[in-house]
Amino acid sequence: MVTTPAERTRAGRLRLPWWVILIAAVIAAVALVIALGGFSDVPESKLPVVQLGDSVDGGEVRASVDRIYLSPTRPMSDLDAELGIQYLVVEATLENTTNRPNIFQYDVVRVALDGVIEPTTQTDALIELRSGQQVSFLQSGLAAEVAYIWQIDSADAAPGDEIFAGIFDRYRIANDPIFGDTAYTVPTPIARISTEIGEAP
Numbered sequence: 001m002v003t004t005p006a007e008r009t010r011a012g013r014l015r016l017p018w019w020v021i022l023i024a025a026v027i028a029a030v031a032l033v034i035a036l037g038g039f040s041d042v043p044e045s046k047l048p049v050v051q052l053g054d055s056v057d058g059g060e061v062r063a064s065v066d067r068i069y070l071s072p073t074r075p076m077s078d079l080d081a082e083l084g085i086q087y088l089v090v091e092a093t094l095e096n097t098t099n100r101p102n103i104f105q106y107d108v109v110r111v112a113l114d115g116v117i118e119p120t121t122q123t124d125a126l127i128e129l130r131s132g133q134q135v136s137f138l139q140s141g142l143a144a145e146v147a148y149i150w151q152i153d154s155a156d157a158a159p160g161d162e163i164f165a166g167i168f169d170r171y172r173i174a175n176d177p178i179f180g181d182t183a184y185t186v187p188t189p190i191a192r193i194s195t196e197i198g199e200a201p
Contacts, residue, residue, distance in 0.1 A: 048191045050167075055093075056191045058169035061138065062095040063108050065165045065193055066145075070157060071200035074125075075147045076132030088113070088157065088197070090148040090165060091129065096138035103137050104170060107187040109148050112164040116156045119166060119189070123148040157197060165193040 050056060055064045071087045073080050081087055092109050096102040106126055110119045126135045129145040138144060157163075168187040 047189060050191045050193055052193060052195055054191075054193075056167045057097070058108070058167070058190060059171065060096065060098050060102055060104055060169070061108050062097050062143075063167050064093045065109060065167065066091045066093060067198060067201075068111070068163055068165060068195060069198040069200050070159060073200070074149065076127055076129060081151065084154050085151050086154045086157075088117070088150045088152050089200075090123075091145065092148065093143055093145050094138055095143040096140050099140050101137045101139060105135055105138050105146070107168050107170070110166045110168060110187075110189075111148075111150070112166070113152070113157060113161070116152055117150055119164075121150070124151050125149040159197055159199045161197045163195060163197050165195070167191045167193075 048056075052068075053064055053066055055062055068088070068090050071081075071089050074087055075089055075091075088111070090109055090111060094105055094108055106122055109123075110121070111117050112119045125148075127133060127147050127149065128135050129147055135144065135146055166189040169190045170187050171185045173185060
């Protein structure tokens with residue numbers, strides 16, 4: 001079959017390199033896993049299960065989830081929750097293992113609370129437990145004790161309820177057609193914790 005130069009030009013524009021198609025497929029698959037429930041629905045054989053206090057090494061951050069509890073008061077403050085609201089608090093230890101400041105901290109820990117919080121729901125606040133200040137970045141080589149905080153209805157959870165916590169990582173994408181070597185995948189679960197919600201300390 002004979003093709004015209006214009007047809008060959010159009011076909012060339014529509015043909016993408018194999019590695020672009022592969023990267024797009026991987027990103028789409030990861031996004032789909034997270035959207036469908038993320039770490040709470042991944043079989044235990046495929047996603048390591050760890051305990052509270054266990055340290056998990058990611059590519060940029062070493063993390064442990066230390067305790068999970070409900071509180072009527074925002075941690076490190078005298079601020080009471082509004083009527084009918086309570087704070088779900090996840091205390092964690094994060095250590096930036098790279099040699100530069102890191103801003104991935106908001107995505108390192110996520111939770112799944114049935115019908116209340118999805119793994120895709122980012123924390124309402126992330127504070128440093130020593131100072132009570134918002135965590136703007138993680139310093140290299142310095143472990144930080146932090147609290148992820150979500151505001152939820154008082155009727156939606158109680159001490160003893162089951163909750164899943166996930167530790168997430170991200171991966172650098174080489175030769176991204178838009179961002180070059182500075183692109184990363186979406187946050188991806190690398191470990192999960194199944195536990196019960198505790199009471200405020």
